[in-house]
Amino acid sequence: MNTETLLQAVRWNDQGLVPAIAQDAASGEVLMLAWMNAEALQHTAESGRAVYWSRSRQSLWSKGESSGNVQLLQELRLDCDGDTVLLKVEQLGGVACHTGRRHCFYQRWDGTGWQVTEAVLKTPESMYGKTP
Amino acid sequence: MNTETLLQAVRWNDQGLVPAIAQDAASGEVLMLAWMNAEALQHTAESGRAVYWSRSRQSLWSKGESSGNVQLLQELRLDCDGDTVLLKVEQLGGVACHTGRRHCFYQRWDGTGWQVTEAVLKTPESMYGKTP
Helix, strand or coil, X not given: CCHHHHHHCCCCCCCXXXXXXXXXXXXXXXXXXXXXXXXXXXXXXXXXXXXXXECCCCEEEECCCCCCCCEEEEEEEECCCCCCEEEEEEEHHHCCCCCCCCCCCCEEECCCCEEECCCCCCCHHXXXXXXX | CCHXXXXXXXXXXXXXXXXXXXXXXXXXXXXXXXXXXXXXXXXXXHHCECEEEEXXXXXXXXXXXXXXXXXXXXXXXXXXXCCCEEEEEEEHHHCCCCCCCCCCCCEEECCCCEEECCCCCCCHHHHHCCCC
């Protein structure tokens, strides 16, 4: 793989990161937005599985390493000015969100408040093995 | 509209911004990612048209104000931790990208290079009135 070509096209921000949108390749649903550094993008392209950079933990984060909700890469795309990445993925387990919902964008604005629109399919306890 | 409720749920970054993904409400295609400050989000929710914050110009940016490629808001969503917004929109003119393509994510990684996958539907000159 031509890693230099992969990484050089990206306009990293001043923390060396780029936002990465994960979209369900089959349904088109936008699942989540996370961040990547160069190493995460390289791992993702090489392994065919989504690897992000966890800003809270300041470490590489292989999506699904704890929960099993791995994202298999089907397409890797870059936008016009190189500062956003789009991953089309197969979402194993059918759950992308750490809350146990299909995707993270489950709050919908109705003009007066943010309404929760998606059901919890798996409890966080069942995914992460925490006792309630 | 309950502006305080709208804005308080958002976790703005240290520049007071949040990434906003625009998705075609009909096709599901991810069109672009831009940024919003509180004023942009409020204008978007109130007007029903996508308004972003231009980081390069440091000013509010009513999408389509120059090009005519306005985005009519159909759904406004917020993710689990409040740090990303998703807009489902009707893309007037069928072109979201300033390069004249349907969407901004027209570079696809094929393992060796970034390949352009989308045709230019409108020349930037025809959208922005610049002479070539």
